[in-house]
Amino acid sequence: MGAALRRAARSSRMRQPIVTLLAAIVVSAQQSPQEASRARFQKNTLAAIDAWLGGGPPPGPWRVTSPSNVTDVKHPLQRHGIVKAISSGRVGDLRVVVKRARRDAKPKRRDAEKRAHALALAHAKDELAFLVGLRGRRGVPLLLGGWLERGLPTLVVADAGRSLAAGRTVTANGASAGDSRKLNIDGGYAALARAEPLALAVAILECFESFAGVGGLFLEDFRSDQFAYTANPASFALVDGPRPLDDDRPRRWSSRSDAPRPCAADADCPPTHAYHCCCRGVSRDDRGCAAGAGPCHCDANTTAAPEAAGLCRRGTCAPITAQTHAFDVAARSYLLPLASTT
Numbered sequence: 109m110g111a112a113l114r115r116a117a118r119s120s121r122m123r124q125p126i127v128t129l130l131a132a133i134v135v136s137a138q139q140s141p142q143e144a145s146r147a148r149f150q151k152n153t154l155a156a157i158d159a160w161l162g163g164g165p166p167p168g169p170w171r172v173t174s175p176s177n178v179t180d181v182k183h184p185l186q187r188h189g190i191v192k193a194i195s196s197g198r199v200g201d202l203r204v205v206v207k208r209a210r211r212d213a214k215p216k217r218r219d220a221e222k223r224a225h226a227l228a229l230a231h232a233k234d235e236l237a238f239l240v241g242l243r244g245r246r247g248v249p250l251l252l253g254g255w256l257e258r259g260l261p262t263l264v265v266a267d268a269g270r271s272l273a274a275g276r277t278v279t280a281n282g283a284s285a286g287d288s289r290k291l292n293i294d295g296g297y298a299a300l301a302r303a304e305p306l307a308l309a310v311a312i313l314e315c316f317e318s319f320a321g322v323g324g325l326f327l328e329d330f331r332s333d334q335f336a337y338t339a340n341p342a343s344f345a346l347v348d349g350p351r352p353l354d355d356d357r358p359r360r361w362s363s364r365s366d367a368p369r370p371c372a373a374d375a376d377c378p379p380t381h382a383y384h385c386c387c388r389g390v391s392r393d394d395r396g397c398a399a400g401a402g403p404c405h406c407d408a409n410t411t412a413a414p415e416a417a418g419l420c421r422r423g424t425c426a427p428i429t430a431q432t433h434a435f436d437v438a439a440r441s442y443l444l445p446l447a448s449t450t
Contacts, residue, residue: 153241157233161261167240172199172253172264181206191231196267199252203267205347207235209260225259232261235349239265242323247315247345268345269338272297272442273331293332293442300339301446308337309447311344312437320433325350327433328381332442353428369425377418377425384436385416409441 156167172178181197195206209232239251250266272293301308315335319325327334327350334348371377379385386406406412413435415426437443 153237154233157236157240161229161233161256161259166253167236168243168251170251170253172255174255175262177253178204178206178264191228197264199264202252204252204264205249205267206262206264208257208262228260231349232263234351235263236261237352238319238323238325238346238349239263242318245318245322246343247311247318249345249347268347269336269343270294270296271333271347272335272337273333293446294337296339297337297442298446300337300342304339304342305447307342308344309444311337311342312443312447315344315346316433316437319346319350320430323350324353324430326353326380326428328384330381330384330436330440353430368427370423371420371425372423374418374420377415377420379418380416380428384412386410386412387417407441409445411439412436413439 153167159165160167166173178197178199181195191209193208193210195208197204197206209228236251239248242248243251249268252264252266254261254263256262319327327346327348329348334346336345336347337343369377379387383406413432415428415432419426439445
């Protein structure tokens with residue numbers, strides 16, 4: 109992101125044409141080639157994480173290393189997450205979020221218990237890679253530290269702000285109650301988009317540049333409640349760890365960015381997660397997503413990237429890359445469109 113654009117965001121309240129913001133997306137996506145950063149990200153960051161999980165030193169300058177460092181832990185934000193439980197707390201005067209990796213339930217069979225443990229650990233490592241590898245970058249919550257419980261990590265991060273989908277909500281379109289195409293956004297976030305549209309747009313772009321452009325990461329569970337914001341100063345952050353673009357673990361889209369998949373038609377190309385492709389994607393939440401029924405798991409004003417649902421281009425499936433999220437940030441109604449039209 110250019111310094112001139114940052115200065116304009118701080119000093120100007122004038123609304124800018126959407127073409128200016130789209131140009132910034134293209135520049136942002138091109139400044140941080142995924143291929144150049146992936147090797148460094150995986151080699152250094154993942155090695156440090158594995159060492160800590162194996163009993164070695166923390167993978168960074170941590171001020172939290174045990175539960176005793178966190179006080180006033182209360183009000184669980186997510187009691188029954190599949191792979192983690194989330195609570196609020198404090199470290200000194202700083203508000204924090206405590207993320208404890210957990211197994212989905214108490215499996216009756218030992219092999220099921222091992223699978224549940226492996227799933228929780230894999231998700232925790234994804235989040236650690238995001239927080240450790242991109243520490244200090246804009247849009248990435250500050251990791252204060254963590255500890256291990258029965259082989260699974262508990263992480264403590266600085267509170268990144270209010271959820272885009274928190275508290276009193278403002279309906280962004282006229283969809284009926286219960287309609288998966290209905291989008292609710294926090295009233296404070298909508299107010300920020302009206303008052304500081306350029307500052308918010310820059311914050312959004314910097315967040316996506318950090319995790320997608322520099323980190324080479326992909327947010328498959330793409331929902332408004334995965335992001336947080338602050339109004340003074342305007343900031344925007346991703347609060348849930350994304351996955352590496354070249355991750356080929358089961359139950360994910362299998363069109364790896366570095367392994368072209370042959371195809372004869374779009375149907376031969378696997379979709380991304382349902383919340384990303386706005387279709388019947390790779391998700392256990394696909395119930396009610398009938399073929400041809402229009403946007404699913406996305407609000408009615410959102411257009412998914414063409415390659416998200418599966419795109420066959422000259423005999424090869426179009427890959428998922430950092431540029432895919434460049435499309436997303438311009439097309440999701442609660443991201444750049446909101447900052448440029450309210």
